[in-house]
Amino acid sequence: MSAVGQPIPRLEGRLKVTGGAQYTADVPLTGALHGAIVHSPIANGRTISIDTAAAERAPGVLAVFTYRNMPRIKPIQKPWVHLHPYGQSYLVLQDDQIHYAGQPVALVVADRLDQAAYAGTLITIQYEVKPPVVFNTETARGAFDPPQFLWPVNSSVGNPAKGLTDGAVRIERVYTTADRHHNQMEPHATMSTWDASGHLTIFEACQGVFALRDFVSIALEIPPEKVTVISRYVGGGFGGKAYVWPHTLLAIVAARVIRRPVRIQLTRAQMYSMVGHQPATIQTITLAADKTGKLTDIRHDSISPTSVFDDYIEYAANASRSLWGASGGISTGHKILHTNRNTPTVMRAPHEALGHVATEIAMDELAYAVGVDPVALRLLNDTLVDPYTGRPFSTRAMRRCLTEGAQRFGWNARDPVPRSMRDGRYLIGQGVAGAIYTHWRWPSKARVVLRSDGSALVESGMQEIGCGTYTVMRQVAADALGLRADKVDVHLGDTRLPASHSAIGSTTMSNAGAGVLLAANAVRDKAIALALTGHDAPFGGATANDVLTVNGGLALGHQTITYSDLLARNRLKVLIGDGNYDPVEEAKGPTAIFSFSALFAEVHVDEELGLVRLSRFLGAYDAGRIINPRTARSQAIGGIIWGVGQALLEQSETDPAMGRFLHRNYSGYLVPTNADIPELEVIFAGEFDPEASPLGTKGMGELTAVAVAPAIVNAVYHATGKRIRDLPVTVEKLL
Numbered sequence: 001m002s003a004v005g006q007p008i009p010r011l012e013g014r015l016k017v018t019g020g021a022q023y024t025a026d027v028p029l030t031g032a033l034h035g036a037i038v039h040s041p042i043a044n045g046r047t048i049s050i051d052t053a054a055a056e057r058a059p060g061v062l063a064v065f066t067y068r069n070m071p072r073i074k075p076i077q078k079p080w081v082h083l084h085p086y087g088q089s090y091l092v093l094q095d096d097q098i099h100y101a102g103q104p105v106a107l108v109v110a111d112r113l114d115q116a117a118y119a120g121t122l123i124t125i126q127y128e129v130k131p132p133v134v135f136n137t138e139t140a141r142g143a144f145d146p147p148q149f150l151w152p153v154n155s156s157v158g159n160p161a162k163g164l165t166d167g168a169v170r171i172e173r174v175y176t177t178a179d180r181h182h183n184q185m186e187p188h189a190t191m192s193t194w195d196a197s198g199h200l201t202i203f204e205a206c207q208g209v210f211a212l213r214d215f216v217s218i219a220l221e222i223p224p225e226k227v228t229v230i231s232r233y234v235g236g237g238f239g240g241k242a243y244v245w246p247h248t249l250l251a252i253v254a255a256r257v258i259r260r261p262v263r264i265q266l267t268r269a270q271m272y273s274m275v276g277h278q279p280a281t282i283q284t285i286t287l288a289a290d291k292t293g294k295l296t297d298i299r300h301d302s303i304s305p306t307s308v309f310d311d312y313i314e315y316a317a318n319a320s321r322s323l324w325g326a327s328g329g330i331s332t333g334h335k336i337l338h339t340n341r342n343t344p345t346v347m348r349a350p351h352e353a354l355g356h357v358a359t360e361i362a363m364d365e366l367a368y369a370v371g372v373d374p375v376a377l378r379l380l381n382d383t384l385v386d387p388y389t390g391r392p393f394s395t396r397a398m399r400r401c402l403t404e405g406a407q408r409f410g411w412n413a414r415d416p417v418p419r420s421m422r423d424g425r426y427l428i429g430q431g432v433a434g435a436i437y438t439h440w441r442w443p444s445k446a447r448v449v450l451r452s453d454g455s456a457l458v459e460s461g462m463q464e465i466g467c468g469t470y471t472v473m474r475q476v477a478a479d480a481l482g483l484r485a486d487k488v489d490v491h492l493g494d495t496r497l498p499a500s501h502s503a504i505g506s507t508t509m510s511n512a513g514a515g516v517l518l519a520a521n522a523v524r525d526k527a528i529a530l531a532l533t534g535h536d537a538p539f540g541g542a543t544a545n546d547v548l549t550v551n552g553g554l555a556l557g558h559q560t561i562t563y564s565d566l567l568a569r570n571r572l573k574v575l576i577g578d579g580n581y582d583p584v585e586e587a588k589g590p591t592a593i594f595s596f597s598a599l600f601a602e603v604h605v606d607e608e609l610g611l612v613r614l615s616r617f618l619g620a621y622d623a624g625r626i627i628n629p630r631t632a633r634s635q636a637i638g639g640i641i642w643g644v645g646q647a648l649l650e651q652s653e654t655d656p657a658m659g660r661f662l663h664r665n666y667s668g669y670l671v672p673t674n675a676d677i678p679e680l681e682v683i684f685a686g687e688f689d690p691e692a693s694p695l696g697t698k699g700m701g702e703l704t705a706v707a708v709a710p711a712i713v714n715a716v717y718h719a720t721g722k723r724i725r726d727l728p729v730t731v732e733k734l735l
């Protein structure tokens with residue numbers, strides 16, 4: 001009757017498909033006003049004059065905010081640090097300076113949304129315009145070494161110089177990836193309401209209710225207890241909702257000034273400038289190897305753009321730090337360039353998914369250079385010790401991922417010669433890539449309430465961002481207590497619940513899940529204590545270790561007692577267990593913890609039209625123990641589709657003169673849809689990893705988005721003999 005390991009359907013699935021799940025913008029809030037944001041069309045300069053008189057007189061308008069009347073906000077600490085709750089340090093409507101196109105210059109608040117939006121069009125603004133700095137291969141020459149905010153910016157292990165000279169074969173290449181946006185189905189939405197006592201409640205589409213609460217507490221200097229954040233359902237996060245962005249701050253402050261609830265919902269177009277994006281990268285990589293393909297040296301450098309006011313680093317070169325071994329050495333470095341754009345942010349999968357484009361296409365180029373099969377090349381360079389820290393990996397099933405994946409995919413039937421496989425007018429290509437993904441150990445609290453009817457309630461300030469979090473938490477608690485999964489309710493997404501980390505970094509299962517496990521174990525232990533020594537104790541005189549959980553209660557040998565009976569005997573309505581998972585940081589542990597995958601892509605290329613069609617894809621994953629194969633498979637499918645976008649479609653182009661992102665809707669910014677995606681095959685090759693989590697799980701969600709693109713690009717090379725080093729692989733690059 002174990003729930004863990006079962007592919008049980010989503011707890012909230014029915015609610016979602018029937019429209020019963022309330023997303024932030026669905027939450028009814030009596031008397032809520034609507035905010036409309038007016039944006040700067042220029043990317044660099046300042047406002048000379050702002051005339052709001054006509055907007056203020058427009059029907060339904062209650063207030064117009066500009067930098068002149070916006071309350072001053074406490075400056076946010078710099079530099080941008082990891083887990084900093086605000087997406088960018090630049091605060092909204094505080095001065096006349098313009099740093100990026102789409103920067104808010106005014107907020108109109110009105111009774112109705114149409115009134116606010118109309119009044120916004122009546123505001124006239126004069127600008128002093130300066131030329132914007134944009135990111136391209138020319139300007140990238142001015143990139144500089146940024147201060148560290150997450151991992152060390154540069155790294156060097158071993159003896160890279162020797163490794164380079166030892167190599168008989170050398171691959172030196174430049175790979176580039178495009179700016180991309182998150183494009184969640186649910187646009188960002190926020191609603192703020194202050195009560196008479198000064199308590200602020202925020203309904204927010206976000207990945208971290210506690211992160212938002214912390215931000216408000218810092219920026220507005222109010223105690224965290226005076227802030228409640230609620231986020232029950234989120235229609236896609238992907239990192240875009242991991243941090244707090246200016247619209248949220250605008251709604252909070254406007255609601256405080258006007259003393260009415262204020263709602264701001266971003267339009268699809270606003271989603272391209274009001275919140276962060278994944279920055280483009282220019283990556284230079286050198287692989288040196290002996291004649292057999294054994295790596296002697298890896299050198300990987302990446303340049304990415306950031307805003308003028310923040311030093312966000314896309315740690316792309318991290319991909320090469322721990323993926324493969326190199327006998328000589330491995331060195332990496334990152335540089336950034338200040339440009340006129342808003343601050344980039346994490347996007348599934350930040351850092352790794354970009355870096356693997358360079359590492360894993362270069363590995364394919366090396367395989368062809370030395371004449372070794374690309375799967376065999378990776379097996380040859382597999383390592384059980386993390387080259388970066390020298391620690392052994394806690395678990396690393398890369399070998400299994402590669403071999404089992406290759407077998408299931410039918411890799412052996414592949415003719416390695418480019419352009420050798422055909423199906424009518426289509427060239428067929430098959431490519432492989434391996435992947436490594438960071439694992440974080442973070443603290444998380446949870447509470448489990450056993451109720452007198454024999455059911456249980458899980459409470460955690462984690463949130464569901466579409467991954468199946470409600471469902472997996474239910475499974476964990478059900479098994480710890482010996483309950484059927486449907487006997488467990490789950491409450492998430494509310495700062496009145498026990499504090500958890502944000503739903504970021506693929507950490508939810510392993511960390512928030514561990515908190516739930518500890519809480520469920522605590523309540524089970526309390527129940528056992530009652531059965532041994534409580535009122536009318538059924539197992540009096542026995543020892544706790546001999547008591548087991550059975551369906552809906554406890555057992556000692558053949559004797560059983562239900563939880564409801566046990567609570568009734570002790571006149572208890574509930575039994576409460578608290579979980580406080582407080583692990584040692586991964587970096588300080590004895591082993592290096594990462595998740596892994598091997599990915600196999602097959603494409604059909606129409607050479608005359610330059611069109612690439614994915615025809616098959618298989619992912620083999622080591623994410624430790626799998627709690628729910630159905631939700632895990634859904635994660636993998638989502639990650640593969642996400643990677644298909646990176647490989648073939650997605651790019652936010654910048655107007656070089658105006659410095660604006662050009663594509664501001666789903667017709668200009670292309671993402672894969674059903675017709676782009678064939679049958680996807682997913683296999684799990686990992687094992688229980690006790691170092692990663694008490695649940696034995698490792699990070700999964702973002703792992704699945706890593707190295708999909710290089711597997712596809714490598715397949716395109718195999719099909720066509722053309723090596724594309726600039727993503728996405730669009731028609732014009734293939735023709």
Ligand code: MOS
Pocket residue numbers: 207237238239240242346347348349350503504505506702
């Ligand atoms: Mo993920 S980009 O850490 O939400």
